[in-house]
Amino acid sequence: MILQDVARNRTQSFTQYTKSLIKQYLTNPYSYRNQIVGVSRFLWRMSTLYKKVILYYATMPLYNYNLVQKMEFAKSPNTNKIIKDYENVLKHINKFNFKTEFAVAMAIAIRDGVYYGFVYDNGEDGMFLHMLPMEYCKIRGKNEAGQWIVAFDLTYFSIGQNVIFVEGINGDTSGCWHQCFQDAWREYNNSSNKQETRWFMIPSEYTITLLSSLDDEFENPLPFLSSSFIDLLDIIDYSQLLADKTELDNYKLLLLGIPLIDGDVVDDFKVSEEIASVYKDAVQSIVPDLVGVGLLPGLNLETVSFSQNTTADTTDIVNNSIRNLYKTIGVSEPVVSSADANSAAGIKHSLNNDSAYAYLLVERLENNFQYYIDKNISDNYLFSILRQTWYNEETFIEATR
Secondary structure, three states: OOOOOOOOOOOOOOOOOOHHHHHHHHHOOOOOHHHHHHHHHHHHHHOHHHHHHHHHHHHOEOOOEEEEEOOOOOOOOOHHHHHHHHHHHHHHHOOEOHHHHHHHHHHHHHHHOEEEEEEEEOHHHOEEEEEOOHHHEEEEEEOOOOOEEEEEEHHHHHOOOOOHHHHOOOOOOOOOOOHHHHHHHHHHHHOOOHHHHOEEEOOHHHEEEEEOOOHHHOOOOOOOOHHHHHHHHHHHHHHHHHHHHHHHHOOEEEEEEEOEOOOOOOOOEOOOHHHHHHHHHHHHOOOOOOEEEEEEEOOOOEEEEOOOOOHHHHHHHHHHHHHHHHHHHOOOHHHHHOOOOOOHHHHHHHHHHHHHHHHHHHHHHHHHHHHHHHHHOOOOEEEEEOOOEOOOHHHHHHHHO
């Protein structure tokens, strides 16, 4: 699959978000949805803490799966047929990298509020998810199986060089996106009323749609942690203040005195301003970068320091802000940040609480993939993802023996 034309250069700039700007966005989420998502992506790049919290949820499940064949116990089973069919289905879906594909889907859903994925499946040769641009996707409704119906804005292919995804590059290749997108794009271009054909209903049997919040937010899904944006910016600001203060603590200022001639004459110096400046420049050229040199009349050589013994207090402000953020988000601080734990029991209950949210998203992915199997592989199987995480792996195994 072609994701970009590598022969073309691309530039992109990002907004420097402020707390007042974020507050404006959050008070009107329908008008500023894309901007709110932009803030989340900005924090993903700027805040290691934010990224670790998202990846904490996304990588917590092990995504080990179970596939059970449906059986009619009233009939005598054909053992050879059952085993052969089961083997074929296992070979098919075992080409799908659940640990990577589902973890990425969950991380993006938490970061952006929703994940729209299209399944590309070449049978036993391979299967993967292609993330669709959320800005050009809308949820229209649900089908009879309770799966989301997603509409795709075909004007996406009119932007920049995106047309290569459905038409190829300079005629050298064919369009690489699924045939249903190519057909919809062709119909859109040939239509006399483009507004009617602009929104293409993607076949539900190929889509994986994951909301990070409740289903009633489908119309305007927002980043799951958007309520913590202000706190995260505070931590970034505090960290920068601490860095600035540390540099200032190491700064020195040398004041070189210009001797005065005794008497009542104003500005009567023993050396000229030119000589004093030459002397100052000579000293400045040999001192370290964090030492400044200045001239003052009538003084001998003096050193001025800017250090204040409050580094510990400033560090505490940053640490307390991070600790409060964990409490606001509700994740286990000892696990995410490797901080000291209060007790093993406390960590266990905190992990159980955190995993409850991860399992909610896992169940949605599970239902999505079950529908895909039913429609594209076989409707004779029950697919499930084990409720197993990095933190309960051993106890889970013991409980299932």
